Amino acid sequence: MTESKVQALPVEFYTRFFSELATSRKPSPIRSLFPLERTPGLISLLAGKPNPTTFPLTSIKLTSRSPTNPGEEIVTEVNGKALAEGLQYGPSDGIPDLLNWLYGLQERSHGRKKGEGWRISVGSGSQDVIYKTFLDLFNTGETLLVEAPVYAGVSSIFSALRLELIEVETDAKGIVSQSLRSILENWPAGKPKPKALYTVPYGCNPTGMTAALERRKEVLELAHVHDFLILEDDPYYYLYFGQAPRVPSYFALELEEQNVGRVIRFDSMSKILSAGIRIGFVSGPEPILRSIDMHTGFSHLQPPSLTQTITFSILNAWGHDGFYTHTQAVSQFYHDKRDVFETAMKKHLDGLAEWTRPEAGMFFWFKLLIGNGTDEGDSESIIRTKAVERGVLALPGTIFFPGGKKSAYVRASFSLNTPEEVDEALRRLKLVILDARGEQA
Incomplete structure (x- = not known):
């Protein structure tokens, strides 16, 4: 196996991006020890987990349409160890089986491999991890670059944090990079520059635009020169139906940079599996993802294990090839x-x-x-x-x-x-x- 040549930004790079809320958190004395329970031979008296023999569910049968032959159905049964995991408390970042499947998806979709300074955390929908990311990166009143018009679903987050929003012009090709460049090059002296840019680059809500390749590259260059993060909210990535080949994501394109780690990417299963199943995930630099996981541990411990188990059972039955076939049908x-x-x-x-x-x-x-x-x-x-x-x-x-x-x-x-x-x-x-x-x- 060849050693990766990808150079991740150092941990200390992210220190100045964290909010006071994020830096004030301390790891849970219980959940931080959960990984040790997997140590062979170790007897754990650690957590107050309920005994699974008291849970009434014994199996769950799932029926899904075959992605390769919609006239056929695939029956998957969740029982035994998989069901026990789905009914129990789990890791704050997600159950291992689903995480591993998603790592494989990100490698195939965006060319990003494990061990390159980034990782994934699952959330209760992508809005969940978006909210946590904003709270972990921004203090009240700080400055954020947003494409205009911007997805109204995040506006309440902006309002709650009373962020100063700098609107960046967009057109049919995405963010007008010259508008962004002008804003940054004429930034008031002595005023801290924005920490991040928020963008929905595929099938943008509301404009429907898909950002062109040259625009994305220019935005990435500006992120490097002016030292900000890119918050890539991409729930419509798999709903691309243009005739030209799909443009690479910011998450993929930053591999061309000298150092990677400026892109935090949000994905969602809502538009392609089920909106009600509430499964989304964030991919990004390890220091920021650790902070998001700590936030999850404080707020609701973890994304629901059972919905993660159900999601994994469907995706695993399909395989990555079946998943792509399904998303192609959805986009059509x-x-x-x-x-x-x-x-x-x-x-x-x-x-x-x-x-x-x-x-x-x-x-x-x-x-x-x-x-x-x-x-x-x-x-x-x-x-x-x-x-x-x-x-x-x-x-x-x-x-x-x-x-x-x-x-x-x-x-x-x-x-x-x-x-x-x-x-x-x-x-x-x-x-x-x-x-x-x-x-x-």
């Missing part, structure tokens, strides 16, 4: 959904809205043509009131801008509705837009 499903939605947009909104066709994810981001030449207009009242009155529910663009600026844009999801519902919704929206423009249908 959303590709078709996108085409249905765009067909209806062309039918009803041609000349009334502008958009760029998304190549990943499940959202259209389109601008209502309601301006007067000098002002693009604001979709807020139109979407929140007039559209709802006509029976259409979508999101006005303003909620995706941290500063709450006016926006003529609208975010619409194409994941659930039937073609008939899509057609009717956009027919109704057309009437709303015409009314806002003072025109007749």
